[in-house]
Amino acid sequence: MPITRPTPxxxxxxxxxxxxxxxxxWAVVLLCLTPVVLAGYALQQTYFFYTHYGPVAATYRPRxxxxxxxxxxxxxLVVCLRIRWRRKSRLIIAPSGLNIDLPPKAPLALSWDEVESIQVIAARGLASRPSPRGRIIxxxxxxxxxxxxxxxxxxxxxxxELQRHLYAERLPKMRQQWEAGQTMDFxxxxxxxxxxxxxxxxYPWREVQGLSIRQGALVIELHHRHKPIRIPVHRLKNPDLLLWWLHEEAKR
Structure with a gap:
C-alpha cells in the first residue's frame, strides 16, 4: 500500500x-448441521436394530x-461461542488512544504512547491477491x-488508520531527535x-542510493555495493513510518 501522510x-x-x-x-453452517445429521442417522439405526435385533443391539450398534x-x-458449540465473542468485539480508536474489547478477555485501554510498534501480517489469497485473513499485531x-x-x-x-494515529503521536519527538542528531531505533x-x-x-546518507520495500524486505541500495542490503520487514519496527519519514520529513 502507498505511504500516507499521518493525518488521523x-x-x-x-x-x-x-x-x-x-x-x-458456509463451513460453520456445515459444522452445525453435521451433529444433527449424525444424531438423526443414529436414531434411525437405533430404531432399526431395536425392531430387528432387540434392545441389546439397539444399545451398542449405533453407539x-x-x-x-x-x-x-x-x-x-465451541465455534458458536467464539462467533458470539467475535460479534461482541469492539475497537474504539481516538486521538488520545484506543480501547480494545476482545471477549472473553478483559477490555483494555491504551494511550498511543504505550504502543511501541504496529506489525501487519497480510495473508495472501488465490493468485497472490491480498486476503482479509491477515493480522495486526x-x-x-x-x-x-x-x-x-x-x-x-x-x-x-x-x-x-492505527498507524496514522501512532505516527502523528510520534512525529514531534522524531523531529526533535532528527534535529539533535540523535539515533532513532527501528x-x-x-x-x-x-x-x-x-x-x-x-553508512552516511551520501552513500545511500535508495530505500524501498520489496517482497517483504526493506532494500537499501548503496553506491559502493553491488548487492543491496535486505532486511526482513518483520525485523523492523514500524517500517511504514520509516519510509514515510525518509521520503517526506527527512527532505526538509
Missing part, C-alpha cells in the same frame, strides 16, 4: 467485530454414531503483543540525520 481523524471511531463471511460462514454426534455437537512498550484478526472488517485499512535498522546503522555498520 479528530473524533473517536467505533469498530465492531463481525461474524465469519464467505466460505467460513459410534451417537459418539460422533456428541463430538461434533460439542465442537459446533500491536507491540506494547511492556513487551505485550495484542493480536487483531479478521473479526474486524477491512483489516488492512484498519492497520493504516529495530534492525537505526537512522539519524548523519546516516543509517545496520549490524553495527554505519
Amino acid at each position: 481523524q479528530d473524533t473517536a471511531r467505533v469498530i465492531f467485530g463481525q461474524a465469519p463471511r464467505g466460505l467460513k460462514r 459410534p454414531f451417537w459418539a460422533l454426534a456428541a463430538f461434533f455437537g460439542l465442537l459446533a 500491536l507491540i506494547l512498550r511492556n513487551g505485550q503483543r495484542l493480536h487483531l484478526d479478521d473479526r474486524f472488517p477491512n483489516l488492512l485499512l484498519l492497520a493504516r 529495530g534492525a535498522l537505526q537512522i539519524s540525520s548523519h546516516g543509517i546503522t545496520h549490524k553495527r555498520h554505519q
